[in-house]
Amino acid sequence: MTIEALATPLRIALVGNPNCGKTALFNLLTGARQKVANYAGVTVERKVGTTKLPNGRTVSIIDLPGAYSLTPATPDEQVTRDMVMGLRAGEAAPDAIVAVVDATNLPMNLRLVLELKRLGRPMIVSINMMDVARKRGLSIDVARLSAELGMPVVETVAVQSHGHAALLAQLERQASWPVPSQQVSQPSSHAELQPEVRRLLALAAPGAREFKRFNHRIDAVVMHPVWGLMLLAALLFLMFQAVFSWASVPMDAIEATMHALGKWVTTQMADGPLRSLLVDGVIAGAGGVLVFLPQILILFLFILILEDSGYLPRAAFLLDTLMGKVGLSGRAFIPLLSSFACAIPGIMAARTIPHWRDRLATIMIAPLMTCSARLPVYALLISVFVPARDVGWFNLQGLTLFGLYVAGVLSAMAVAWVLKHFRSGANYQPLMLELPPYRWPNLRNLAIGLRERAAIFLRRVGGIIFALTVLLWFLSSYPAAPEGAPGSPIQYSFAGQLGKALETVFAPIGFNWQISIALVPGLAAREVAVGALGTVYALSGSEDEVARSLHQVIGQTWSLATAYALIAWFVFAPQCLATLAVVRRETNSWRYPVLMAGYLFALAYAAAWVTFHVTTWLTG
Amino acid sequence: MPSRRLSDLPHGAVATVLAVTAGDHGAEPSTLNRLGELGFLPGEQVQVLRRGPGGREPIAVQIGETLFALRLIEAQCVEISLP
Numbered sequence: 001m002t003i004e005a006l007a008t009p010l011r012i013a014l015v016g017n018p019n020c021g022k023t024a025l026f027n028l029l030t031g032a033r034q035k036v037a038n039y040a041g042v043t044v045e046r047k048v049g050t051t052k053l054p055n056g057r058t059v060s061i062i063d064l065p066g067a068y069s070l071t072p073a074t075p076d077e078q079v080t081r082d083m084v085m086g087l088r089a090g091e092a093a094p095d096a097i098v099a100v101v102d103a104t105n106l107p108m109n110l111r112l113v114l115e116l117k118r119l120g121r122p123m124i125v126s127i128n129m130m131d132v133a134r135k136r137g138l139s140i141d142v143a144r145l146s147a148e149l150g151m152p153v154v155e156t157v158a159v160q161s162h163g164h165a166a167l168l169a170q171l172e173r174q175a176s177w178p179v180p181s182q183q184v185s186q187p188s189s190h191a192e193l194q195p196e197v198r199r200l201l202a203l204a205a206p207g208a209r210e211f212k213r214f215n216h217r218i219d220a221v222v223m224h225p226v227w228g229l230m231l232l233a234a235l236l237f238l239m240f241q242a243v244f245s246w247a248s249v250p251m252d253a254i255e256a257t258m259h260a261l262g263k264w265v266t267t268q269m270a271d272g273p274l275r276s277l278l279v280d281g282v283i284a285g286a287g288g289v290l291v292f293l294p295q296i297l298i299l300f301l302f303i304l305i306l307e308d309s310g311y312l313p314r315a316a317f318l319l320d321t322l323m324g325k326v327g328l329s330g331r332a333f334i335p336l337l338s339s340f341a342c343a344i345p346g347i348m349a350a351r352t353i354p355h356w357r358d359r360l361a362t363i364m365i366a367p368l369m370t371c372s373a374r375l376p377v378y379a380l381l382i383s384v385f386v387p388a389r390d391v392g393w394f395n396l397q398g399l400t401l402f403g404l405y406v407a408g409v410l411s412a413m414a415v416a417w418v419l420k421h422f423r424s425g426a427n428y429q430p431l432m433l434e435l436p437p438y439r440w441p442n443l444r445n446l447a448i449g450l451r452e453r454a455a456i457f458l459r460r461v462g463g464i465i466f467a468l469t470v471l472l473w474f475l476s477s478y479p480a481a482p483e484g485a486p487g488s489p490i491q492y493s494f495a496g497q498l499g500k501a502l503e504t505v506f507a508p509i510g511f512n513w514q515i516s517i518a519l520v521p522g523l524a525a526r527e528v529a530v531g532a533l534g535t536v537y538a539l540s541g542s543e544d545e546v547a548r549s550l551h552q553v554i555g556q557t558w559s560l561a562t563a564y565a566l567i568a569w570f571v572f573a574p575q576c577l578a579t580l581a582v583v584r585r586e587t588n589s590w591r592y593p594v595l596m597a598g599y600l601f602a603l604a605y606a607a608a609w610v611t612f613h614v615t616t617w618l619t620g
Numbered sequence: 621m622p623s624r625r626l627s628d629l630p631h632g633a634v635a636t637v638l639a640v641t642a643g644d645h646g647a648e649p650s651t652l653n654r655l656g657e658l659g660f661l662p663g664e665q666v667q668v669l670r671r672g673p674g675g676r677e678p679i680a681v682q683i684g685e686t687l688f689a690l691r692l693i694e695a696q697c698v699e700i701s702l703p
Binding site: 068069071073104105107108111189190191194209211212213214216219220223225226228229313316317318320321322324330354428429430431432433434435436437 | 685687688694
């Protein structure tokens, strides 16, 4: 190979059926050399990473959403088709296609291989999960399959550290691949491909059709109408308990570090605007948000394990009828569960729903799933206003958090039910959801998933959250109070004036001007509300008040009714500009984001009003 | 050999797919196409394993070595024959 050829990176695309272990193979190939997506989740967009071949050539690898065929039924499959056929604007077709095939399900996967072959593009077949197939006695004659298909076929094991050696070796020989046959323009129906699939199987893997992939004994419990639903409830409950109880040690450590850092800066620097910016702005604001990293990672660990193990589609199976009653598809379960992490990947994951009306309903209610950005707000308020008592086996704080998540889910169901009555045409849509075999979650995949999540969160803390905190510190510090003016200086600042103005809107639901200020930067990122409260209170307090933590300050100055009203507000919390922007992009219209912001604001205001007045009445 | 629909197949019984046709509810062509792509093709064996809570739908159907959750609307598009 010439030097020039070695210098240009080879672009390959991984294409395969859903659940064939494609993303695991991508993770093995690229490891930490992945471009971290803005929003982690199920692959619904292409993902890019690089690897190096033994001969030194760089390969850029594109991971595409799983597809059953090149006739897309969903927007994510559309991405895959457009990419392999070179139809994406501004992006050439890849140099080669790597068709990833699940060795344990050749009858199904080979149809897509044959369909891809008809594109007439350079192609390798990578038979994945060979370890499982071999262990269970399925032999595949790779040489024969390669000869019959007229393209290289390699074996891979995506869950072993050198499971991709054969694929890398084959990519090195790319120049010597057979010239692809003439492109067949007529797309063939899958029924026409079936005789060829049967012929290939008879020659290369005669045992494939008798191979038993499933463990029906597990499904007898997991998909049982009673035990299955109980297991699902228990799993979700455990997840929310874990978020509170497992995270406390690392959170305390981060909090103590931030506190010590603030003190150290205070002693090292002379009093002045820069010290105030560092201590009151950066450390109290952005540092206050950083504390929630452990909780977010624990939440994600659960979601990743449920996803990797093949459990999620079973949960969708169990909930399909229930969700059908409010006009949703069982498929909406997966996007909605991702929305517990962040509504944005959830809304994007709604692309896996084929029918537009079903998809729209899912998008509209996704922000009601309590996202991880709301966790800092809940966590702060619960830890101050809910006693850490044990109730039976459980912790009252964990129970309260679980209750808030349930409140979000119930209101989402109610909104979906209302939307159903505004929809024209049939609500009843097909499901056609694959239930993959169970698999042990792979440690590498979990680690890469968590690393990606941590990177996204830290980038938010270091980027938008940091910038907003600094901006808020500035608005809260200037203009300075006139000489000898009574009260704390922040009341005379821009933020103080704005807060006072907003207070007229929010006073009926029990919010003081400090909360009103904090809600404004919370528009850009909900977590900032906590950091903003930290900054506002740090600046409004006298010297000895600064020494106290935000926990103590709000515990002493807020009434129970105000705290509960703020919690109720955040169950609906319309203020997330990024979510509204994604809704605009995914629905290609301004109508839906405006509608979403409007209905969420109305619900949030109403819920906070009721909570405030009921609590005042009960406690007063 | 009477022709029946997948939606009527009792639990555990194994049947053979005869054809995929728009059923009584007028399923869309894209649904029929997708069923074929998922492997509901003439000559393939299907088995209903279980039904969702409530005992009606969705139904868990095994076709070849793949398992799918189907609602009744698409299950009744699959014509089957019992041996």
